[in-house]
Amino acid sequence: MTDANLTAMFGAEGPLAACLTGFRPRPEQLTMAQNVAEALVEGHSLVVEAGTGTGKTLAYLLPALDSGLRIVISTGTKTLQDQLFHRDLPMIGKAVGRPVDAQLLKGRSNYLCLYRLNQLTSAADESSTPSRGADIELLRQWAERTLTGDTAEVSELPENSPLWPRVTSTVDNCLGSRCPLFDDCHVVAARHAAREAEMVVVNHHLLMADLAMKEEGFGQLLPGADALIIDEAHRFPDVAQGFFTIGFGTGQVLDLAGDVRSELVRGGAFDRPLEQALDELRKAAADARLTLSDGVANLPWDATRDDFKSAFDTLGASLDGVSSELAAIEDSSPGLQRCRQRAGAMFAAFEAIVSARDDQGLRWIRLARRTFTANVTPLDTAEELGALLESRPAAWVFTSATLAVRDNFQHFISRIGLQDVRTRQIPSPFPFADIARLYLPRGLPQPNDPEFTDRAVAEMRAAVIASGGHAFLLFTSHRALRRAAEILSDDSDFDFPLLVQGTEPRTRLLEQFAGQPRAVLLGTATFWEGIDIRGHDLVLVAIDRLPFASPGDPLLAARLEAIRSQGGNPFRDYQLPQAVLSLKQGVGRLIRDYDDYGVVMICDPRLTEKSYGRVFMSSLPPMPVVRDLDMIREFYVAHGVTES
Structure with a gap:
């Protein structure tokens, strides 16, 4: 598609305007479409940050459809995956006057x-x-x-x-x-249809499974792709790291035991030695979990006691015993044969974890309430991931609203391991100076002060009253969330509907928020991204702290030590850019459309008192900064939210 054709397509009199209610021409959208079209034609890699409101989905779908290439589009969430397939692609087909030959493929x-x-x-x-x-x-x-x-x-x-x-x-x-x-x-049918389609919509987990050839018979999707477009690309490096992790846990073991039992029942068989081995396996799994602390957490392997390591060895031996018993009868059914293969693969993972050297990655434990998983994770997967990406002779386009720190993409590029990449940063078309304010309240203590959360919640309370509700209060820890919920629910003068993460499913809370005037929703990480609430329903997003990852996380601690040992600066090279990108996601919940308006409130005084605060500030949309609550009240009055 030529620049002239793209200009016409995205113009005020173009087919998009004719079939899309509320469409308005955006130079930023056209610019992104031109960059994507160039990448597809030339076959090069492109990383493009498109600010909120750019319309990035249409900006890559139209050039992709017009290219005549076979395209794989990957999203970070099933929500966007479904939206692309069921809403956006049919609308694009209507605009171009022909149906889109596309398939939706899930895990x-x-x-x-x-x-x-x-x-x-x-x-x-x-x-x-x-x-x-x-x-x-x-x-x-x-x-x-x-x-x-x-x-x-x-x-x-x-x-x-x-x-x-x-x-x-x-x-x-x-x-x-x-x-x-x-x-x-149904899986075979879906994959066959995907291999025949012009465009396939997948998610990052499925894409990585195909890249890493981790699903038997599924490595046939990508070799036929001419280009891959990775939307919600900020999620991609973490998803990729999960595919290089070796894990073995009691959840897998119990699932295996249940499936073996089902196969025996299905075949009307009873095998006493195997039944005894399964009982021993279940007991070993329960005993191993009992040696670990209660609750949900990530633990370094070295922090576990000797009784866990002994119980873990017993669990491995019990699994090997089940595998041996299965080997004696596996020929009696395909299901038992598959169970035998699973047991062998699990035991191989067990051995890899037990024998892993420090230079092979970090060994750690993920605790759930009733189960645990032991893992060994490479600290730096960029080289392996980059080799996988470059092994596919295709154009790669990575896009998201949060990929750059200031105007620098190096942090993201270094995590995906690509060497020859073009970058483009496209600002949001929204007039932030007119429709938004960044409120930084004065006088709050440092976040490590015991009084910080109570003081921050008091400031948030005042801002909610000024906004008349319609607010997200976002926290960086569950502890702060619980404390805020306690303070506000006990306040008889705070008469706003209070919705708290954990009391209802996420989707139900969002439905209640949209349906209740003046509602206030309290949430942590799950509400920092992937939420699109427009108009008067959301006019205040308040954030307690700068979202630095917890230093107690064993993966983070090991990664920072690895950076330090290589002569790098862990804070500058990893912690700061990760926090900046997370903050951009949280701030991005506020302004979603041209008619939106509101206030972003950040309670962390480090934003103005620390030198690195400038990195955060220069990475956010250009909102006027205000320090006094009276100015926030005036802003809301001017927009008709509250009366003077």
């Missing part, structure tokens, strides 16, 4: 597994309660009529229903071509 856990559904319905105890029996019947009926097997079709069953893991597959338990229902497999 296998998002598709019904007919084999596992049959296992569930043939087990003896599934209808133990009326509600469980009704849910299983709901799944049976849906299975008969669905064409895709996409679990998102079943809105009646919550995402966290314990039935979903029972009727979907994982890489571990999928039987592959040995499955008796392979010809009817």
Whole structure:
């Protein structure tokens, strides 16, 4: 598509304006589209930060569709993935006058597994309660009529229903071509359709699985792609790191034990030695978890006691015992054969963790309430990731609203490992000087002061009263969130509807926030990004501290030490840029459209008192800074939010 054609497409009289309600020409959007088109034609790598309101989705979709290339688009969240496929692509097709040959492809856990559904319905105890029996019947009926097997079709069953893991597959338990229902497999059908499509919409986890060839038979998607567009690219490095991590935990072990038991029941078999080995495995898993502390946390391996390491060894030995018993009977069914393979792969991961040297990565434990996972994670995956990306002869386009620190992309580029990359920073088209203010209250103590949270919440309370509610109060720790909720809920004069993270599912809280006038929502990291609330519903975003990652996290501590040992500056090279990008995400919740307005409030005095505060300030949208609450009141009065 030529520049002239792009200009016409994004113009006031163009097809986008004709079919998209509220469309307005934006020079920034056109600039991004031109940069993406150039990258696709020339086959080079591009990293482009597009400020909020640029319209980056259309800015890459139109050039991608016009290029005639086979395109893979990857998103950081399933929400954006669904939006792209179900809303944006049909609208683009309408604008260009032809349907888009696109396929939506999700991870296998998002598709019904007919084999596992049959296992569930043939087990003896599934209808133990009326509600469980009704849910299983709901799944049976849906299975008969669905064409895709996409679990998102079943809105009646919550995402966290314990039935979903029972009727979907994982890489571990999928039987592959040995499955008796392979010809009817929804995952196979979805992947076949994706390989034939002009454009495929995936997410980062699925993309990395394909890059790393971690799913048998799925490494055929990317070799045929001419270009890959990575949206929500700020999430990509962390997702990638997870794919280079070796993990082994009690959740996997218990799933394996349950699947072996289901296979035995399905085949009408009873194998006493195997049953005894499974009992020992379950006991070893429970005993190992009991040696660790309660709660949810990440722990360094070296911080665990000797009794854990002994129990962990026993767990590995018990797993090896199950594997040996499975080897004796695995030929009796494909399911047991797959369980034997899973047990072998788990034991290999166990051995890799136990024998890992310090120079191979960090060993650490992720604690959940009833389970744990032991891991070994490389501290720097950039070289491996870069090699994977460059092994694919395709154009790579990375885009997000938060990739640069000031005007520098080096932090992001160094994490993805690409060597030859062009960058472009495109500012937001919104007139921040007119519609937004950055409120930095005076007189607050340093964040390490015991009184900081109480004092910050008092300042937030005053700002909420000035705004008339319609506020997000964002915190960098659950402890601060709980304290804020306690203070505000105990305040009889604070008569705003209070919504607190953890009391309801995230989606339900957002629905309540949008539906209740004057609502105030308290949240932590999960509410810092991926939320799009427009207009008068949200006019205040208050943040307690600069979002530096917790120094107690073992992965972070090890990464910082590695930077230091290589002669780098851990704060300058990693902690500061990561915090800047996180703050940009939080601030980005406020202004989402031209008609929006409001105040960003940051309570951390380091923003003005520390030299590095300038790095944060110069990375944020150009909002006028105010220090006095009266000026905030005047701003809200001027916009008709509250009366003078």
